[in-house]
Amino acid sequence: MATSPDVAVIGGGVIGLTAAYVLANEGHSVELRDRTDLGTEASWAGAGIIPPGNPDRAATPADRLRAIGSARFPAFAAELRNLTGIDPGYRKCGGIEFLPPHDADVLPLWDHEGIRFARLGRDDLRHLEPIGEVPGDPYHLPDCAQVRNPWLLRALIAACEHAGVRLRPHTPAGRWEFAGGRVTGLRLTTDETVRAGHYLTAAGAWTGFLLEPLGVRLPVRPVRGQIVLLNADVPRHILMVGKRYVVPRGDSRVLIGSTEEPEAGFEKQTTPAAVAGLIRFAARTVPVLAAAAVEKTWAGLRPGSPDGLPYIGRVPGHDNVLVAAGHFRAGIQLSIGTAQLLADLVHGRPPVVPPDAFRLDRPPGAGPKPAFRS
Ligand SMILES: Cc1cc2nc3c(=O)[nH]c(=O)nc-3n(C[C@H](O)[C@H](O)[C@H](O)COP(=O)(O)OP(=O)(O)OC[C@H]3O[C@@H](n4cnc5c(N)ncnc54)[C@H](O)[C@@H]3O)c2cc1C
Structure with missing residues (x-):
């Protein structure tokens, strides 16, 4: 059986679903x-922190992508709630x-972007929270x-x-089909074939496996x-x-997070x-947390990239295959900007963010420091 959508998305995490x-x-x-199942990997496991941001003044393309999320999440969450009756729990805490x-x-990056912030004295801090001995x-x-x-x-x-x-969980991508050097289909392990106008690979930490047969070694781990x-x-x-962080729900x-364990590979157990x-x-x-009961523990696999930035763009040599992967610690906050950028690329209209910073064949090495770690 074959289906022929305009766009076939591979991966039902926050990136694939939003796009x-x-x-x-x-x-x-x-x-x-x-x-x-849809939405059960890194996107489910994360802490959901959305740092503040101002897309009009953000210093770098990466900061702009994050700031688009900061600015649009309130309206986007309200749109989802009104449409579906499910509240995504957006809260400016x-x-x-x-x-x-x-x-x-x-600090100069926050200042330049127009982010509201204030240095706290220890007394102000204790007035806000029952804080312990925290460095910094x-x-x-x-x-x-x-x-x-x-x-x-x-x-x-x-x-x-x-x-x-058309949402199809439990249908893993199998192998690509080619004709004249162009991808003409994606065979699924269920024996179906997808013949799409565009293929969007948004398979999180697993994206490298999908791209290898296309001759691309994407360093997403x-x-x-x-x-x-x-x-x-x-x-x-x-x-x-x-x-690390403490996130009150x-x-x-x-929620207390988190570790960074590249050595664990695809092992998703807690230790x-x-x-x-x-x-x-x-x-x-927060010393009073010493007496708190543990309700649950879990782990997720962030899609890491060498410079911490996502890969968003076309696969070199395969114009109808797009990638959006490697969002590492920031996939939730970057999801709205990523989806917008992908839609711009599919339409061939001016991109919301200069896409060069996210291209697949960018040189290795650290780029400019982001305004926020996650
Ligand atoms: C502990 C933790 C804390 C985090 N905290 C934050 C935070 O506070 N703020 C923030 O913005 N981000 C945070 N993140 C990062 C964020 O969760 C990720 O960057 C984001 O979820 C990545 O989304 P994704 O859709 O690319 O990947 P995923 O959510 O992993 O989705 C990829 C999907 O692709 C599917 N897939 C894989 N292979 C195939 C295949 N062959 N065929 C079909 N489907 C396939 C998988 O089953 C999966 O559903 C955190 C992550 C973790 C783990």
Whole structure:
């Protein structure tokens, strides 16, 4: 059996689902395939932190992509809620970032972008939160926000259905078919073939496997992140300390994250040592959390890239194959900008962000420092 949508999306995480929804709303027939249940990988596992941002003043294309998400998430979440009755849990709870002196070079970036922030004295800090001994200088970011990942994904799946996207979980991509050097089809392991106008590979940490037969070695690798969910009513703000954070969900649940474990490969288990480390971090940061019950622990596989930036664009030599993968620590906040950029590329209209920074064949090495780590 063959299907022939305008766009075939491979991967039903936040990137594939958001792109499918945007493309379908622009009039394309869209089919989305996932090898398993939709929205159950990295996008489900994440903390859902949405840093503040101003797309008109962001310093780099990467910061602009993030800032598009910051600016549009409130309306996008309301749109999904109105359409589907499912609330993605967008909430501007505010954040406190603890910056070590060597990271203070992000302050001019925040300033340039017009992000609201204020350095807190220790007394102001204790007035805001029952904080412990946390290294670094605390900065209040009142416009820092969050979404509830599982709720966002449920809303996106329902919104895609509403927009006419043909959703096909449990249909893994198999092998590409070619004619005259051009991709003419994608065979699925279910014996179906998709013959699409465009193929969008958004398979998170697994995207490299899909692109290898096209002669592309995409250096996207899984980077495991573990999470502990505690039952507690404090703090009220998101607390960010280096690569770790405390995220209050607002319903007596507090999420503690996370590890960065590239060495774990595609292994998605939690480990007693990492869980214990996260609980110690929580108790140091907010001492009353030492007495909090652990409700749940889990891990997810971030799609990591060498410079931390996603790959978004056409596959060299295969014009009808697009990629959107490697969003590492920031796929939720980058999802709306990524979907917009992909829609611009499919339409051939001026892109919302200069796409060069995200091209697949960019040189390796670190780019400019982003204004936020996640
Ligand atoms: C612990 C943790 C904390 C995080 N915190 C944040 C945060 O606070 N803020 C933020 O913005 N981001 C955060 N992230 C990062 C964010 O979750 C990811 O960048 C984002 O989810 C990546 O989305 P994706 O759609 O590319 O990948 P995924 O969600 O992994 O989706 C990829 C999909 O492709 C499917 N697939 C794979 N192979 C195939 C195939 N052959 N055929 C068909 N389908 C296939 C998979 O089954 C999967 O459903 C966090 C991630 C983790 C793990």
